[in-house]
Amino acid sequence: MHYPWWYVPHLTSPMLIAFIAVVHVLVSHYAVGGGLFLFVETRHAHRTSNREYLDYLHRHARFFVLLTVVFGAITGVGIWWTIGLASPLATEVLIHTFVFGWAMEYVFFVIELAAAFLFLYFWGRVTPRTHVLFAGVYAFAAWVSLVLITGITGFMLNSGNWPERGGFWNGFFNPQFAPQVLARTGGSLLLASMYVYFHASICSPSSALREIIGRRSARPALLGAVLIVAGGAGWFANLPESSVAALMKAPALNIFMAILFAVTVAVFAMLYFGPYRNPAWLTPGFGVLFLMFGIVAVTVGEFVREAVRKPYIVHNVVMSSNILASEIPGHRAAGFLESGPWTRALIAAKFPQVMDGTRIDERRLLDLPPPQRIEAGEILFMHHCNDCHATDTGLSAIPHVTIGWAPEMIHDVVTSPELFHHYMPPFAGTPEESQVLAEWIESVRPPFPAGMRFGPASAEGGE
Amino acid sequence: METVNPQDLVATLGSGGYPAAPWFLMLFKVLGFTLHAVPMNLWYAGVLLAMLLQAFGGEQARRWSARLLRQMPVIIAFGVNLGIVPLLFTQVTHYRVFYPATILIAWPWLSIIALLILAYYGAYWVAHGLRGGETQLRGARVLAGWLVAALFIAIGFVFANGFSLMTNLQDWPAIWQRTQVAGAVTGVAMNSGDPTLLPRFLMFFSLAFTTVAVHMVFDAGALARRESEVYRQSAARLALPVHVAGLAGFAVFGSWYIFGVMPETSRSALLAFPGVIFAVSTALAPGAVAVALFTLRGRPVSFGAGVAVAAMQVLVLGLNAISRQIAQSAELAPHLDITAEPVRWQWSPMVLFLVLFVAGLGVIAWLVRRAVLESRAMESQSNGSPGRG
Known part of the structure; x- marks a missing residue:
């Protein structure tokens, strides 16, 4: 063991990573999908000169920045902080392999920040075209940062031929890369719509506007559902044999997979029969319940994604016992x-x-x-x-x-x-x-x- | 475990090697720290000073205080992100001592995340209380402002603990012994036995006040277009005593650090050629900024003067970062030779990063320019006068 071991009573230190990671994912996916929502919907509201919708989007942008730029960004740093404490060897390997990937992600973070603040603080002070441009730049930068970090997290689950060949790109374009980009993009779209429904059901004044929001946000959410299914299938198909075996063998994972399947089906059904078919259903109760289901699905999904890596932290490279x-x-x-x-x-x-x-x-x-x-x-x-x-x-x-x-x-x-x-x-x-x-x-x-x-x-x- | 040789606790050499030459990694470590130090200094000492001026300052001082507190959410956002760079490259170059040191103080180190979230939301709430040109904080927001100031200072203190423990290997065995269960680290310690901790912390805290003073001038010259001439004059007048106070602290605590408690190896490296060039420059450069502020006092600060003084301060912080690196490398030299690590250049990811880095800065500059020009044009239109831009 290369480093001292951090003893966390009762919980074990790696569980701290899981806790912070799940909390972060719940916000970071909204940071990506919410950016796309603000881009598409601000453009639509400007084009249709819908003042009421623009006012709502302004309120939503404040909520979005407060949640993603503060909590999302700091918990993201928190994951990095915790993995350095609880899995220092894995962090060492990842940082030496992907330092330039993280550095690129950092560049896109800074672009995201600049675009988000310009979008919010110059609201009504620039032309609609420029305003939409800010949202577009934000959405693009946020999605690229998702792609970059997925290259690293996918590598941890299936390092592909990296142990034999090494190199940045061999690790980055691992077998899990494309499926996870698909699934995470879908998850971002779906989760963002849930946050939008939650926020709109509480903060939007008129039922007519809530219906517009419900209907318009249902389409990207449905697209998200399709991407999640496609990405999830790809994720399963590209799992290492050891992970598939863990899914079959470990009783806790059997239960979690059943919960994940049931909650995901419930989310898709609520989306289809709710906002897509009946936008008027967008009440505060529905908004809260829908978001809660989404949070449960993401939490369980992330837990399963992490758990199937065992006995590795980085597949075929770093063991969960913190040795190579x-x-x-x-x-x-x-x-x-x-x-x-x-x-x-x-x-x-x-x-x-x-x-x-x-x-x-x-x-x-x-x-x-x-x-x-x-x-x-x-x-x-x-x-x-x-x-x-x-x-x-x-x-x-x-x-x-x-x-x-x-x-x-x-x-x-x-x-x-x-x-x-x-x-x-x-x-x-x-x-x-x-x-x-x-x-x-x-x-x-x-x-x-x-x-x-x-x-x-x-x-x-x-x- | 007191008999343990600290050298034996330095982590095993990694198998992966560096992805670029050590000089390249160190360059980004120092450059990243310099860029991070600018906004970090503003929340570190700036919030405290802003709260002091809220309580005891005159009208114009409160105006600056309110301006800084309103800017704080954006400053924190960029400061935190700019802080990723030096930490990233520190972990690449100094992983063998960085991880053990931070694991020994794991809980205080992890608490930075919680403290930062609290401080950040607090800063937003304080800024919200000053919207619409309000200059006086009221009610619970005053308490929140003080709490935010205290949280940022506490975060700085924990950081100083982590980074001083990274070089203070001789205390590792004792800390380990105090806080272990079957050899595993409970992570509840701090580096409190290190004699360099307090002077280092106070020296950097003092330097932060000089950056805050420069912010007063930069803000008045470059950002306070809508403020009165009186305010822009008084900002420069207020900046000088703040800077001089910071400079005095920097000199006193810096002398304490270098001539009192700094390990001999580091002092020798700093006081011998070529380190002495940077050490002397680091000591004298803040004085040059003080002279610049002296010449500006009582005059309305122009855009050019504000930017020039800010550029000088960035140089001051850069020199400070280089000197810190010289001292750190000298202190770690008996334990760690980063030039011995094998280098496996990752050319294409590195070039892509550099291209994106430059392009990213370009995109941000383009977006900001567009926002500023359009908002000025729209403002002029609404005022019925031709735009400047």
């Missing part, structure tokens, strides 16, 4: 604790008796007294397993997932976790390390639940 996939054989030979600067320094300071010069002699771990072996096992757990498993209570806590396990089973799972669940990373340590890790797990594992019967009760009432 290519390092596993070396770590198995030299030792996991020995291979990380922080773990090596820790063992040297705590258990100098296991050191052979400046190196850890892994065999000596088993010579430690039992309490110290358990302590060494906890260190291994913390640095190898805590990215997915909480230590005591919380997310997939190790005492909870090992309730009643026999020592032999613990040993087998620790030695080859990938053979039990392919979405777990292989154990990247020596047999001595797996032994002390198993001993620590045994020390925290609760006993088999009492009172369970697997056959007829005996006359004495025993089990």
Whole structure:
């Protein structure tokens, strides 16, 4: 492990990334689709000289800037902040591979900002043509920034031939790139319409205007739905085999996929029978409910998209245990604790008796007294397993997932976790390390639940 | 763990190599920091000064205060985005020390995001209270203004912690020992034991006041077209004492930092050729700006004068960024040799980025010019006089 490990009790630090990422995606997609909405609708309102609609769009633009430029932009920085803390090795790999991609995205961010502020603050102070131009530049820059970041997030899910060939473009144009651009573009259109319906249902004064908004925004939303379906199919078709297997195997993902499917169908139905066929339905209740469904769909979708990457953070490159996939054989030979600067320094300071010069002699771990072996096992757990498993209570806590396990089973799972669940990373340590890790797990594992019967009760009432 | 050699904690050399030569990456790191420092200085010291002038300033001082607070949402937006560049290139060049340092202070470091969101929305709310030419903040917005000022200073302090800890490797083992669970870092520490932290923080905070003073002049000359002659005269008059106060702090805290607590390696690098050229320039350049402000005092600031003084201040911040880089590189030299990293040039993405960077600046300039010219023409039409533009 190249870096120190950040211990977040109960939740685990990678879950912080998931939380901030989902919150950001809910706003960033609106930042893209909302830009297109403002461009198309401002042009329409100017062309038809619809003052009432222009006034509404002005109000919507304020809401849009307040939400996207502040919350959207800062939570975007927040994701970057959190991945550097919780997955520093993956961030290191991504930054060294895609620094110029991020730099290009930054250029488009700055263009977005300039165009958004000019669009809002010069409202009514420039010609309609220029005003629409500002919106158009914003919409284009926002969409390009979506394309650029999708190249990087798609790479994380399926790195394609990058591990063999390397290079910026091989990584950027990965198998997930085109499907995810389609799906995210569709998601942006659909989610933006939901925000528009929500905002219009509360802030638009006349029912006639609400009907116009409902009808006009339904078409891009429907286009978004089609793109989501097409992109989603492409996403599934281009998943690595390990991700498809995770979707089939992991019970939590089965449930989430069912929820995602059901909520997506409900969203499409609400869109078709609501704003598209019956624009008059655009009441505050409908607006809130529709947006809530959209938020649930996006949240679940993003969670599934992240979860199917396991056991990788970057497919075939960085393991979820924060080591490189290519390092596993070396770590198995030299030792996991020995291979990380922080773990090596820790063992040297705590258990100098296991050191052979400046190196850890892994065999000596088993010579430690039992309490110290358990302590060494906890260190291994913390640095190898805590990215997915909480230590005591919380997310997939190790005492909870090992309730009643026999020592032999613990040993087998620790030695080859990938053979039990392919979405777990292989154990990247020596047999001595797996032994002390198993001993620590045994020390925290609760006993088999009492009172369970697997056959007829005996006359004495025993089990 | 106090026996741990800090050098042993520097992260393993990455396998990917740099995507461009170190000089190129460092150039963008320093250039990015310079560009970020301009708006950042304005929220860092500017909001505090604006609130002080709201409470104790005269009419014209409050007018400047209101103008700055109204501009703050836009300043923050661009400042945050300009801050991405130096952080991006810092992570490319200094990843082996940047990630460990920030992980050691993970929670305060992450809190920057929450504090920034609060400060940003607060700044919007304060600005909203000053719409329509209002110059006096009222009611709860006064409290919000002070809170925003405090949040920005707190954010600056956490940043100073992160970046000073990046070079303060000798304190890593002790911080780690204090805040670990089975060797994993809880991330609740700050770099409070570093003697360079406070003078660095105060030195940069003082320098920020000089940028705020320059903003008064730049704003009066370039942006305050609709304000009275009296205001544009008084802005230049107000700027001088603010600048001198900032300059005095910069000199005092800078001397404390360089001659009192700076590690010998960094001091030697700064005081020996060629570093001494930048060190002396960094020390003297703000004085040149003070002289320029002195000559402008009591006169209505022209557009050219405002832009010229602003350009001088950008140069001051640029020199400061170069000197900081020299000191940082010298301090890290025993632990990190960034020139040893293999370089695998990513030519086509780099060229595309540079082309987009230049084109992007062009597009923004074109959009702004179009907005300004058209709005002036429309304003002139509505006033019944021919446009200037």
